[in-house]
Amino acid sequence: MDFSTVGQLIVEAEADGRIGQLRGVSGLSGGALVGMLQRLALHQRERGCYLEIGVFQGNTLLSVAHASPGIRAFGIDNFSQFDPEGTNKSIIETRIADNAIQNATLLDLDYEDALERYTELMPGTKAGLYFVDGPHDYRSQLMCLLLARPHLARNAIIVVDDCNYRHVRLANRDFLVAHPEFKLLFQAYTPTHPGNATAEQLESARAGWWNGVNVIVHDPDDVLLPMHPPTLRDRALYENEHLVHAAKRGFLAPEAVAFFSELLDFHPVRAARNFVRTLRKSRSTSASHVGAFASMNTFSDDLDAPRFNAGLAP
C-alpha cells in the first residue's frame, strides 16, 4: 500500500474541500473532512465498502456515495441524538431520492448490534474505508474500533471524527497500542469544539477539520512508524468510572457534575435548573439502575448464570 498517496489525498482535501455539492445536504462535518472521505473512498474502492457509524442527516454518507457511485456505502445510525423531531431518517431517505443515489444503504440500528451482525448486514464485503462519527464516550469509541476490526479489509483506512475530545484520542491510543498492525497516519485538531468557537474559529472549522480528526491505517507490513494521538497520562477520570458504576445513583453523574460546576462557577440559577433535572431523572429512571447501598453496589445479588462453559467435556 502506498501511504504517500493517502497523505497526498489528505493534503488535497485540506486545500480543495468537498467534491461536488448535493442538493439540500448539510450536516455536522467540516469541508476538509468530507473531501477527505470522498477521496479516500475512491482510493479504497477495490478493497471494500465504505462504512459509517453516525449518519445524522446524511452529509458524509451521501457525499461519499455520490462521489463514488461504484462503491457500496453503508451508514449506521439509531437516531438517538440530534433528532428532537424524529425526522432525520426521513430527511436522509428524501435526500437519497432527490440526488438519485443508488449505492447508499441506511441501517437504523445501534452500532453495537449492527457491527455484531456485520456479515449478515454487509454480506460479501469488508470495509475499505471506515468512518467513526457516532457516540463519543470512551467505551463506544473503543468498541467502534474493536467490533469493526475483524471486518476491515487489508490496508483499510479508519477515519475517526471529533478527536479534539481527549477521551476520543485516548480510545484511539488504546486501540493503537493494543493493535500495533494499525498506525496513526494523520491527525489534525482545532482549538475548541465548534459549539464553543468564536465566529472566526467556526468559519475555519467549517472549512477544515471541524472538531478534530485522526486517520488510522491497517499497516501489516509495518511501513509506518508508531505514533499516537496526545493524551493525558493521568487516568483519574476513567478510574472514576468504577465509583460511578458502583454508586447508588450513578446514572445521575452528568446532572450532578453539571450542578456542582454551576455552583462552583457562581451560577445559582443554572445550578437550580440542573437540580430540578436531577430530581426529574431520579424519578423517571428504572429501579434496576438504583443500587441498594450508598456505594460498592455490585448488582450481583440475583445473577442466574451457568458456572461452567457448556462446551466443557463432562
Ligand SMILES: C[S@@+](CC[C@H](N)C(=O)[O-])C[C@H]1O[C@@H](n2cnc3c(N)ncnc32)[C@H](O)[C@@H]1O
Ligand atoms: C455527529 S452525528 C453524525 C454526523 C454526520 N456524520 C455528519 O457528518 O453530518 C452523530 C450521530 O451518531 C448517532 N448515534 C449516537 N449513538 C449511536 C449509537 N449507539 N448507535 C448508532 N448511532 C448512534 C446519533 O444519532 C447521531 O446522528
